[in-house]
Amino acid sequence: MKTRVKRFLVGAVVAVALMSPTSSAFAHGFETSELEIIHPFLRATPPGAKTGAGYVIIRNSGSEPDRLLGIEMEAAARVEFHQSVVEEGIAKMRPIEGGIEIPAGGEYRLGADGSHAMLVELTGGIGLGFLVEATLIFEKAGRVPITFEVEPAGATLESADAEHTDGH
Amino acid sequence: MATKAPLTLRVFQLILWSLVLLAIGYMVVPRFLPTPQTPEFGPGVPLSSPFTLVNQNGESVTEAAFANKAGAWFYGFTNCPDVCPTALTEMAGLLQALGDDAAKLNAVFVTVDPERDTVPVMKAYVEFFDPRIVGLTGELPAIADMAKSRFIYFAKVPQDDGGYTMDHSASIYLTNAKGEFVGTLDAEEPLTTKLAKLKRLIGEAA
Numbered sequence: 001m002k003t004r005v006k007r008f009l010v011g012a013v014v015a016v017a018l019m020s021p022t023s024s025a026f027a028h029g030f031e032t033s034e035l036e037i038i039h040p041f042l043r044a045t046p047p048g049a050k051t052g053a054g055y056v057i058i059r060n061s062g063s064e065p066d067r068l069l070g071i072e073m074e075a076a077a078r079v080e081f082h083q084s085v086v087e088e089g090i091a092k093m094r095p096i097e098g099g100i101e102i103p104a105g106g107e108y109r110l111g112a113d114g115s116h117a118m119l120v121e122l123t124g125g126i127g128l129g130f131l132v133e134a135t136l137i138f139e140k141a142g143r144v145p146i147t148f149e150v151e152p153a154g155a156t157l158e159s160a161d162a163e164h165t166d167g168h
Numbered sequence: 169m170a171t172k173a174p175l176t177l178r179v180f181q182l183i184l185w186s187l188v189l190l191a192i193g194y195m196v197v198p199r200f201l202p203t204p205q206t207p208e209f210g211p212g213v214p215l216s217s218p219f220t221l222v223n224q225n226g227e228s229v230t231e232a233a234f235a236n237k238a239g240a241w242f243y244g245f246t247n248c249p250d251v252c253p254t255a256l257t258e259m260a261g262l263l264q265a266l267g268d269d270a271a272k273l274n275a276v277f278v279t280v281d282p283e284r285d286t287v288p289v290m291k292a293y294v295e296f297f298d299p300r301i302v303g304l305t306g307e308l309p310a311i312a313d314m315a316k317s318r319f320i321y322f323a324k325v326p327q328d329d330g331g332y333t334m335d336h337s338a339s340i341y342l343t344n345a346k347g348e349f350v351g352t353l354d355a356e357e358p359l360t361t362k363l364a365k366l367k368r369l370i371g372e373a374a
Contacts, residue, residue, distance in 0.1 A: 048289060082249075091374075
């Protein structure tokens with residue numbers, strides 16, 4: 001009798017743990033000696049989608065700025081940095097030229113102010129809950145392998161940040 | 169017999185008088201012509217112009233399919249990774265929040281990139297967000313006519329990689345059951361504000 005109760009309890013705990021979304025259950029990040037790559041995520045895409053979007057916060061504890069030059073992943077033919085802006089009611093998307101500077105002692109929030117990594121020519125669907133391997137290429141820190149988590153299609157840096165907040 | 173001025177002079181006079189008459193004509197005639205309508209966009213403006221497009225099931229649909237029902241209309245394109253999924257996610261979230269009342273609302277996504285957004289692409293796209301969203305595509309001139317008559321701007325913008333992106337009106341446009349524009353849902357508004365707007369809209373329509 002007792003063991004059955006125990007088993008039930010263990011089962012219940014495991015079930016609850018499994019039900020909670022993995023993306024919010026654990027903080028998720030990557031580090032180099034200078035850079036902290038915080039919760040990189042992609043938006044889930046509709047089946048057959050050709051494009052996708054990625055977001056990440058990069059913090060630089062070093063005394064020199066670094067520059068994110070590109071992102072490589074097997075899931076897309078290429079990744080471009082773009083900014084969506086709304087001007088007088090018109091949504092526009094423009095490339096961010098020359099990479100993204102990560103200021104010394106500061107951070108860059110890819111996802112703030114309409115900025116995003118645009119995944120072009122997806123090689124397959126990006127389903128909710130997938131883990132997508134990629135390499136961030138920095139001017140100084142070099143190639144940094146990371147894993148993007150896949151969040152719902154409407155996820156934003158803010159909604160993701162709220163779940164992964166470190167208190168700031 | 170009066171002496172005639174030399175022929176060249178008479179021709180010159182004739183030209184001058186013609187110019188004077190033309191100038192007077194330009195000034196006077198427009199007053200008698202009906203002034204072209206330059207419609208101001210704002211609440212009450214009808215957004216129910218006729219169109220023939222194709223829905224995500226490949227069926228031909230006209231404006232009649234959306235008559236007598238409040239509507240939330242968004243114009244975008246499926247190759248848009250940032251703004252459009254945000255808008256459609258919002259639309260889906262609002263439909264969900266409305267529950268059964270969602271049936272009182274037309275939720276419509278019109279592509280401004282019909283070249284790439286074919287019927288199967290539209291089907292996969294809208295159903296990914298919410299199958300209650302109607303996706304409309306069609307021939308480019310039909311889309312362009314509809315957009316123009318509904319005050320929607322869009323333009324193709326070539327990109328360095330050889331592809332292109334689309335500039336397009338960003339908001340979700342709300343119409344009442346008479347097909348008149350009543351306002352927009354803007355990305356910055358909290359969900360509760362948007363939901364209140366929709367509830368008011370379908371409340372009026374009922």
